[in-house]
Amino acid sequence: MNKLIKKTADLILSSKKTIALTGAGISVESGIPPFRGKGSLWDKIDPMEYAHINSFLKDPEKVWKGLLIEMGEIISQAEPNDGHKGLALLEKNQLLDTIITQNVDGLHQFAGNSDVIEFHGSFAWQRCLECHKPLETTKVDLSKIPPECECGGLLRPDCVFFGEMIPEDSLWRSRKISSECDLMLVVGTSAVVQPASIMPEIAKRNGASVVEINPEETPLTDRITDCFLKGDAGKVMNQLVSALGIK
Ligand code: OAD
Numbered sequence: 059m060n061k062l063i064k065k066t067a068d069l070i071l072s073s074k075k076t077i078a079l080t081g082a083g084i085s086v087e088s089g090i091p092p093f094r095g096k097g098s099l100w101d102k103i104d105p106m107e108y109a110h111i112n113s114f115l116k117d118p119e120k121v122w123k124g125l126l127i128e129m130g131e132i133i134s135q136a137e138p139n140d141g142h143k144g145l146a147l148l149e150k151n152q153l154l155d156t157i158i159t160q161n162v163d164g165l166h167q168f169a170g171n172s173d174v175i176e177f178h179g180s181f182a183w184q185r186c187l188e189c190h191k192p193l194e195t196t197k198v199d200l201s202k203i204p205p206e207c208e209c210g211g212l213l214r215p216d217c218v219f220f221g222e223m224i225p226e227d228s229l230w231r232s233r234k235i236s237s238e239c240d241l242m243l244v245v246g247t248s249a250v251v252q253p254a255s256i257m258p259e260i261a262k263r264n265g266a267s268v269v270e271i272n273p274e275e276t277p278l279t280d281r282i283t284d285c286f287l288k289g290d291a292g293k294v295m296n297q298l299v300s301a302l303g304i305k
Pocket of ligand 1: 081084086087098109161218246272273274291
């Protein structure tokens with residue numbers, strides 16, 4: 059493992075443009091359960107029943123009660139862990155340009171990263187289906203479920219549901235920076251949900267190195283990954299930070 063950490067540190071130091079793609083795994087050490095695997099969200103509830111836009115539109119009360127209220131509570135209590143903090147330190151030391159995250163928890167910004175593409179949107183905001191006005195999630199009145207905007211319209215999280223498109227600007231910019239980077243750090247994603255999972259392929263095709271940090275192998279590991287750092291994001295990032303000697 060030490061050799062792989064050293065190899066990754068060298069890749070980071072020699073790269074002119076490094077970006078990261080992150081997924082639910084990076085927030086596991088902050089107490090947010092992942093979507094897949096043992097003890098995961100999709101183990102407990104069926105995503106097609108609770109996380110598809112058609113399910114939300116058909117029965118918003120069910121989706122708020124079965125998914126969104128709990129999700130909001132978990133996210134509001136979560137704080138960045140060493141995985142998030144390590145990526146923030148990389149940016150502070152000009153060793154990381156941008157993070158593309160599939161997470162909606164806002165923890166990368168909380169940790170200090172300034173350029174974060176929220177590929178699947180953000181749970182920090184809700185918007186009204188009628189007047190489209192945005193409202194901070196912390197200001198939503200949950201005494202009535204589903205919650206409503208002051209205009210009486212239904213509120214929905216500013217996240218991407220299954221069955222919805224990725225916001226055009228996020229998709230366009232993610233593809234662009236993936237094709238331009240020299241190094242992509244892929245942290246805590248199962249890499250099974252498209253189009254996010256295509257970004258490491260774009261990077262690789264354009265000559266970048268790909269480093270994966272994950273306790274489990276993924277569909278990328280054998281095909282795309284140059285350096286697989288097996289382990290929890292927080293622990294591996296701590297090793298990387300000390301190999302780089304940054305503060
Ligand atoms: P998943 O839940 O699919 O995968 C989590 C990944 O994190 C797995 O590969 C785990 O092995 C890994 N993991 C677990 N603990 C970890 C730790 N401590 N450190 C590092 N890695 C760890 O999450 P995503 O790949 O983010 O989309 O899922 C992608 C999308 O599927 C989500 O954004 C969400 C979901 O359906 C939507 O809701 C649209």
